[in-house]
Amino acid sequence: MSAATAIPRYPTDVTSDWLAGVLRSSGSAAEVDAVEVAPVGTGQTGATFRLTATYAGNPDNLPGSFILKLPANDDAVRDRVTLGYRSECAFYQSVAELVTIPIPQCYHVEIADDGASYALLLADQAPAVQGDQIAGCDLPEARLAVRALAGLHGPTWCDERWQTFPGLAMSVVGEDAIRGLGDISKMAAGITIDKLGSRLNTQDAETLVAAMDLVTPWLLNAPDRFALLHGDYRLDNLLFDGDRVSVVDWQTLGVGLAGRDLAYFTGTSLEPALRAEAERDLVADYHRALLDTGVSDYDAATCWHDYLLGMIQVPLISALGCAFAVETERGDDMMAAMLRRGCAAIRDLGTLELVTS
Template sequence: MSAATAIPRYPSDVTGAWLAGILSRPGAPVEVETVEVTPVGTGQTGATFRIKATYATPADDLPASFILKLPAGDDAVRDRVTLGYRSECAFYQSVAEAVTIPIPQCFHVDIADEGASYALLLADQAPAVQGDQIAGCDLPEARLAVRALAGLHGPTWCDQRWQTFPGLVMTVIGEDAIRGLGDIAKMAAGITVEKLGERLNPEDAETLFAAMDLVTPWLLNAPERFALLHGDYRLDNLLFDGERVSVVDWQTLGVGLAGRDLAYFTGTSLEPGLRARAEKGLVAEYHRALIDTGVSDYDVETCWHDYLLGMIQVPLISALGCAFAVETERGDDMMAAMLRRGCAAIRDLGTLELITS
């Protein structure tokens, strides 16, 4: 690796020479005239920048702007999420070409020091707009999201190679590991209820505790069907542009029941009334898209059953995130909104009773 293409540590390291070194190919050199680097996003799990570039020679096949992801500037945050960095890099290195889910074009990925140093250069999706987790989404956006999700699950459906994929973060294997996660989930529920306080009403707190008590049997008795999971498939990780959606933030890859991703999206993104009216149709739309990828021997009734089981993903990921992530005002409001919607879905759908039966 030359000095020009070394992994940048700070925005000031992102120069025209660095970008040119990344974009140039044998026999097709690129000369970058200027770069402008500005921060975007919240920076909770990493540092994200928009790079605007001008080229010294015509470069019609290259965009005028990129998104660059680097590790978080805060050492404590960076140490906590290095597994996530490794997961995201592994996705773009080894998964992206195997799936059909819509994602930004990746121009460069590099990682070193066990994930403490990494750089991910993606095509800028502007003018696409990030979903608003607190506000929730409408039905057209939900349809786009569930159809897109099939492009991840279908191409990886029951393929054994993903069970041992090194980029997995949100997967535990073996009874001892599952019981350990169950214990952590119970602890996270207590921390979450204490953190959120009055943001979480007593009924939702009760549902959260009951759900986390069932994480161990939920995982131990899961159906044998599996696919590669995004793990955190929600509005904040989706970019909408009219009839198009792009999926980002691949830091929570897992393997498991595909209904977990699907239920997590609807359970966190739709207000309870809209979800109750629309979810049968959304599950059917997802199922049709899944079958279109080549999945067979999977009927819509079984898909609905997996969706009901998968709703535990909402309080599990929300509680883990709330308990162990950096605390912010917006973050707490977001977790409260996700738990309010998800706990209502669990009660409406009888998910806890399905698990105990």
Template sequence: MSAPTAIPRYPSDVSGSWLAGVLSRPGTPVEIETVDVTPVGTGQTGATYRIAATYATNPGDLPASFVLKLPAGDDAVRDRVTLGYRSECAFYQSVAERVTIPVPQCYHVEIADEGANYALLLADQAPAVQGDQIAGCGLTQARLAVRALAGLHGPTWCDPNWQTFPGLAMSVVGEDAIRGLGDISKMAAGITIEKLGARLSPQDSETLLAAMDLVTPWLQGAPDRFALLHGDYRLDNLLFDGERVSVVDWQTLGVGLAGRDLAYFMGTSLEPDLRAEAEKDLVADYHRALLDTGVSGYDEASCWQDYLLGMIQVPLISALGCAFAVETERGDDMMAAMLRRGCAAIRDLGTLELITS
């Protein structure tokens, strides 16, 4: 087996010898003739590249292309999201084989320097197409997404081992931490409204502020059932290929009410009229898929209630992302679209009243 060179820091560091080293196995060496590296994706929290490879020796019928994730090129972004890098690597190292949610095959994962340097080599999902967060989706994609989500929640349902999993990035445990997140959320709401300006209507700004005022009691009063959460389960992190979907970007793993992931997807991905028309059926689809994984003692009425409560996840994650992420035109448009849809869902579903009651 070839010894892998150092973790590549830039795409120019991705050599044939590095790729051969990470793909080779004892007794089955791989020899690479050429590599071609091109950028893909939006690059908001990391750098993603497609590697096209030609082989001199390919004993394992390896594919002709891969997707490689490296840290962000911007030092400020990289330093801010190293916890997310650790979370994503932990997912592929310790979680992916224990759940049934569809994810790309992982060929290599390596991380060093407290997460500042890492390399994640995945199967290329082409010709699958990334969901469009700004445009939203229709019912076909929504059904694929909610059914797939059950494959994460079901196998981890109420298993206390996940509450102390070292790869968690977004779990908040203890009264002080919950109150701290509540305070940060209020601050993030104000920053978000200032940043987005006219992109947010006065009504949506009011809903955002009211929702962030309730983050602390929302977390304190959550039902005691829980599962492993993706944390940012939305269209930009889903790849669609006909009747198949693959889920990517595992940098926000957490543990909490499963309805948070479900509501976050529905609230950010569907236009309000379509969501109102289809959400009962979509939640029922998710619930049936959840039961198919072996979950018991969880009825459809409880699932619907968790969905209503979970809708606070939309303004929470959107505002935190908008307030503390690097500002871009597309990023602001995306956050505005997500908040517009999510705030409408909160009003339509009576989520704030449910929490205060």
């Protein structure tokens, strides 16, 4: 590997020679005269930068800016999420061209050192705006998101190859592993309640504990319908631009009941009153989009059932994230908002009773 194309470790390693080299590796004849590097995003699990390029020659009409993702500068964070880095790179290497969910164009992906070093160069989605997890979203944004989600689930629907896909980060296979996750989930619930304190009211804390107590039977008795899952399909991982949405952050790929992604989105992104008013229509929108991808033998009633069942995904991912992620003020506020909405949805929809039945 030449110095021009070695994987950058720090933003100072991102030079015009490096950018020109990786663009050439994707088939472009562009000549990069200069590149400016500026940080973007929160950097919770990695370092994300906007690259602004000045071209000496641009025969392929490449964009003037890109988004570059690198590992986190914090060694502890990087060591904890290398599996996520491998998952995201695997998505762009092996999945992106097979699905129709809207994603940024990928110009370069490279990974080494078992995930400790990687570089992911994507099209800049500006002026698209990241969703606000704490504020929540409105109905038009929710419709865009649920319809887009069908573009991931439909092309991977009940395809056995994804069960053993090496890029999975959130896959639990076998009864022992499922029971282990159930035990971890119970522990995470207690840690989350302690961390969030008064941000989480008594009723929501009780719902969280009850839901985490059911993770093991929820997974052991899941229907045999499955698809590739985003795993963390929420507003912070969606970029909105008018009537368009782009989906990012593919570090939590898994396989399971598709209703988990769908319920996780509505349960974390919509205030309870709006969700209760709109969720029937949103699930119907998703179901129609899923059928448009070619899925058959999946009726609307079954889709609604899977949506109800999938709502356990909200406290599961939220509690695991809260308990074991680096603690920040915004992160705690975000997790509290997600759990408040999701626990209300679980109670409103009777999800716990459905699991125990």
